[in-house]
């Protein structure tokens with residue numbers, strides 16, 4: 001049994017310790033957000049956060065997550081109560097097939113936690129490891145900018161003492 | 164699931180008994196009714212399309228599938244509009260051979276014409292039936308009764324919920340059109356951008372794809388393929404693989420080889436062991452890649468004269484010629500193809516959950532492959548990653564069904580590995596084109612010739628022989644001879660006829676039956692290369708005539724809707740304010756010459772040191788007829804432009820005589836964030852009341868050509884071969 005925290009919950013996983021985290025999440029823990037795209041670290045469809053850093057879960061053995069915090073797109077919000085980035089992606093209708101999007105959102109989440117107001121170049125740079133085949137890039141960029149702007153707007157609002 | 168009879172079907176759907184009724188032949192009178200009917204002409208039974216429950220819920224049935232193009236939402240909008248129903252009262256069921264009408268393939272930008280048109284007409288009739296039922300129960304003339312928000316409303320204000328009238332309505336009969344449709348001026352739903360219904364679940368990890376389907380007792384399968392096309396399995400030691408953890412079964416039938424295990428990663432490890440243990444006879448030799456263009460132009464061809472109009476010999480004028488080409492292009496879905504199959508233990512019937520674009524044709528192929536009656540095979544569509552044509556969806560469904568046969572009663576999930584998707588999917592064919600044109604003294608084109616060379620652009624199921632598994636069994640199925648797709652839609656010749664009004668035009672399609680690489684439908688079929696060639700050549704001719712590229716196009720266009728998109732794209736791009744030489748390019752096409760109109764203006768920068776091409780701002784104008792969901796339409800065109808940027812700048816399937824070497828994203832690079840356009844704007848010309856025109860494929864050809872034209876404008880170098888490679 002490997003112990004780890006998944007989306008804030010203490011979890012035990014029975015898979016072999018060398019099993020890539022991707023299959024543990026999808027097949028054992030029933031978390032389908034992370035997707036198999038290449039298994040090679042080339043596409044980012046499997047991106048999750050390990051502690052605060054984005055990782056390719058297809059290349060991360062379960063063992064490497066032992067005792068650490070794993071976050072997936074399920075941890076950011078639900079269909080009924082989507083999180084900030086998810087709301088921004090919905091507002092921009094930033095998906096076609098959507099298969100790449102959970103990976104995009106997790107990588108964007110790491111970026112915004114590190115750098116709350118990234119410029120366009122910084123967003124492109126951060127998302128560079130992730131592929132989208134449908135060509136949704138322009139909307140993905142808009143969605144990340146929107147989430148950043150909303151967060152900045154709220155922060156400014158708090159500072160100015162407005163409700 | 165109950166057995167499926169040839170004409171009458173009964174299945175339990177969501178707790179209610181749903182009876183479908185299929186009439187054999189289309190009813191001629193329907194097609195003469197005036198309003199377009201789409202697939203209602205093929206499947207005229209109203210209850211094949213709509214069902215009304217006593218609680219007022221309406222189920223809409225479509226044989227088309229969601230491919231990420233937003234069709235679910237657009238079809239719901241059309242039904243909601245015509246029925247005056249809120250979104251919450253509607254449920255949509257997509258392609259399922261046991262429940263929905265057979266609408267063939269979801270391809271060719273046809274879903275709106277075929278399915279939305281049918282659903283709109285059926286919904287209009289259901290609404291008319293509701294009014295008629297209220298009219299007879301209230302003894303009020305139908306003309307005085309209206310509908311709103313799921314209610315039938317009488318002149319005196321009395322109202323009945325649709326559900327209350329359900330018992331009085333018989334949908335189990337053929338449509339009796341024509342029924343007047345709602346006038347577009349009264350639309351409150353069509354033409355609005357409803358948020359897509361599938362997006363929130365996809366962003367939050369809700370199971371959304373066949374890849375996410377988990378059934379009780381499910382096993383994981385993986386398959387092993389040879390190194391090259393046609394490789395034959397000589398022998399394989401399976402005993403050591405059987406000893407690996409979790410392994411349940413090794414399946415071999417001729418050269419078809421696969422493994423079943425309890426866990427997914429266990430199946431992958433067993434697959435790797437099986438790969439190492441298998442010995443294969445070498446497969447087919449491919450042409451040398453450097454000789455691809457000459458192979459295309461010299462292989463035995465069936466010559467098809469597509470158009471020969473006004474060919475009188477001309478004297479005088481200046482004649483120009485140029486040759487264009489593109490390589491094999493991969494669909495390259497981000498999620499490798501996947502299917503889940505279950506063989507019924509008692510009856511030997513098969514159910515397959517699949518992201519195929521055509522569940523009914525796939526059912527026929529699987530029945531042949533498994534040597535089962537068609538009625539014993541059920542194919543249910545679930546979404547996959549974007550496919551952009553025929554990727555591995557049908558093949559993996561067959562692979563999964565073959566593996567599932569070894570474990571009756573247990574569902575089997577099989578996903579291909581990245582290298583399997585990349586090397587074994589049917590590619591979009593390589594193509595070559597030669598164009599010739601004559602300019603008269605006034606700088607007008609008076610003669611135009613277009614020759615194009617290509618393999619077929621479809622090798623889809625029905626026949627089992629098109630499936631990889633079908634070709635590798637001990638008793639293989641023959642690959643059916645390839646056929647060209649006839650015009651007006653065309654295959655390799657799609658969009659080979661210029662829409663411009665030239666006095667003399669000759670178009671010839673050299674159809675190549677010999678297929679060195681496995682090919683089938685890739686988004687736009689031949690249109691991308693044909694439009695790339697025509698629109699590049701138009702620019703070259705404009706330059707020779709000393710004309711502005713946009714003005715030159717307008718002079719040769721006599722279609723008002725074509726002119727409108729050209730003018731709008733030029734205006735929004737600010738064409739008149741940019742100078743020649745600034746790296747601007749323009750292109751236009753009407754997809755298939757009968758679907759959406761699209762014009763694209765693009766701006767590029769070329770880095771002098773690296774010769775790297777960077778696409779800056781791209782502006783498109785599109786006319787898709789009645790726009791059902793304008794934001795969805797923009798999303799499609801934006802995607803087309805970005806994908807075409809990738810095709811145009813980066814993509815080609817790499818191979819050697821020994822086999823395919825593009826097996827991952829390093830050996831088949833596509834555009835990443837640093838290479839997609841800096842900005843994309845799409846402007847929609849809405850045509851309320853006009854026929855729905857397909858949108859998903861209208862942008863790729865113009866975008867490819869606009870980029871090439873912008874590169875030529877920027878550096879004075881005309882690139883005629885894709886992907887564009889500059890030498891500075």
Ligand code: FES
Pocket residue numbers: 035036037038039040041042043044045046047056057058059
């Ligand atoms: S699936 Fe992990 S990077 Fe592609």
Ligand code: FES
Pocket residue numbers: 095096097098099100101131132133134135136231497548549
């Ligand atoms: S939305 Fe389909 S791959 Fe990105």
